[in-house]
Amino acid sequence: MYSVDVNLLKDRPGYRQDTTRSSMFGGFSQGPLVLGAAVGGGFLGLTLAALMVLTFLNQRLAAREQELEQQLSALAPDFGQAESLIGQEKQVKAETSALASVFNQVKPWSAMLQDIRDRVPRGLQITSIQQAAPAPSGSPAPSPSPSPSPAPGGSAPAAAPAAGLTIQGKALSFGDINDFVLALQNSPLLEGEATKLTQAQLEESTQATRPLATYQLQSDISDISASELLLELNRKGATGLVTRIQSLKEKGVLKP
Numbered sequence: 001m002y003s004v005d006v007n008l009l010k011d012r013p014g015y016r017q018d019t020t021r022s023s024m025f026g027g028f029s030q031g032p033l034v035l036g037a038a039v040g041g042g043f044l045g046l047t048l049a050a051l052m053v054l055t056f057l058n059q060r061l062a063a064r065e066q067e068l069e070q071q072l073s074a075l076a077p078d079f080g081q082a083e084s085l086i087g088q089e090k091q092v093k094a095e096t097s098a099l100a101s102v103f104n105q106v107k108p109w110s111a112m113l114q115d116i117r118d119r120v121p122r123g124l125q126i127t128s129i130q131q132a133a134p135a136p137s138g139s140p141a142p143s144p145s146p147s148p149s150p151a152p153g154g155s156a157p158a159a160a161p162a163a164g165l166t167i168q169g170k171a172l173s174f175g176d177i178n179d180f181v182l183a184l185q186n187s188p189l190l191e192g193e194a195t196k197l198t199q200a201q202l203e204e205s206t207q208a209t210r211p212l213a214t215y216q217l218q219s220d221i222s223d224i225s226a227s228e229l230l231l232e233l234n235r236k237g238a239t240g241l242v243t244r245i246q247s248l249k250e251k252g253v254l255k256p
Helices: 015-104 109-118 174-185 230-235 239-250
Strands: 124-132 164-171 196-203 212-219
Touching: 109 124, 109 230, 124 174, 164 174, 174 196, 174 212, 230 239
Parallel strands: none
Antiparallel strands: 124 164, 164 212, 196 212
């Protein structure tokens, strides 16, 4: 009535141990594979995401670069106009500086004559003041101006120099002439070393109670700039020039 199943394999040594090992090996072998697949998938996803972000940023940078190039192209005419205006401004400043430099060398004749007049001794008289323009470089000197006839018993006055001032006149004595030359040598508007007496002689005159001494001297206008002589020019009445130079200094055209 009862049947008994007998499995002789279970009774074999090592059967249960092998089965247990097989089941244990099979249970643990699937975990690392799943974990590795998950980690690999995560890294791949991050890589794809980073690639997509970089591609998006590159596209934005390319679009921005194109936009900037268009703006630069639109501003190119303005840049050219600005450079032209800067060049014109530099040219105007150079021309203004050159004109101011020439203007700064001008000495008003009114101030020159007043300075000479202030230095005339009591016994001396000026009959003429002439200024000769300097001869151009490489060209012959200009012909001298017609000179007065020689005084009786004396030689003719010397001709005017190629450049500078020639002053002629009369004096009661040679001492007055000497004092006049020394006074002119101390003038800041004249070159002291270039101021010298070129002729002096006695002139017989029937209308004078005593003989008069005639003289001729030469000098050069000082090369000191007018901006350095403002006080002297102001004292000699050249207030207009002084005002203009001070205005040019305030505007920065002339250096203080």
